[in-house]
Amino acid sequence: MSVTVRLPTVMRAHAGGQSEVRAEGGTIGEVVEDLIRQFPNMATHLRAPDGGLHRFVNVYVNDEDIRYLDSLDTKVDDGDEISILPAVAGG
């Protein structure tokens, strides 16, 4: 599957300034792996030390937060729009 990935401003520098990139995969986990393969510097933003998704990013398939779907196992279809945004929190 080929999907479009919208990048947050903090990650665009790792993709030559692009705000959107293409990636391949059948699940969000595979799309994330493909992003890191293409743009290795994205790993620190996307991957937690345990290999899961970094807790400071939110990932959406079309308009749904993957935490309410199947997380990294969420399936994607050809042409889906994946959005990555920073988790915005504080005290």
Place this chain on the structure above:
Amino acid sequence: MLELPADLHGAMVAHALDGLPDEACGLLAARPGERHPDDVRVERFYPCRNAAASSRVYTVDPRDHLRADKDAEASGMEIVGVVHSHTHTDAWPSPTDVAQAPDPSWHYVIVSLRHPEAALRSFRIVDGNIAEEPVVLLEE
């Protein structure tokens, strides 16, 4: 520097008061200009839900964030910062605010409700360092 239309300043304070007793939060959008991202003129304020529903911490509801991000993008703008309230402390970033600041290009606005008159201040947070910036209110 943060240029802020007076009506948006009013909307941010009102949203902070509406959120009591919890902290309130929202996102700011601006059109990228010549001095972007250091100097921005806020054009939109997107009130968001505090998914943490707490008087001590906030989490911008992820769905509200996506909606704001897409709306800003469709208008040729981008999200340039976040505003949140401190219900009982001054308008200065807490250690949690600094530790979780998601983007060094953003502007971090805090509305303090500690005193009867709300106080709004804005900060840049880069590599754990806090720098206050001027807020210029634009009257209509």
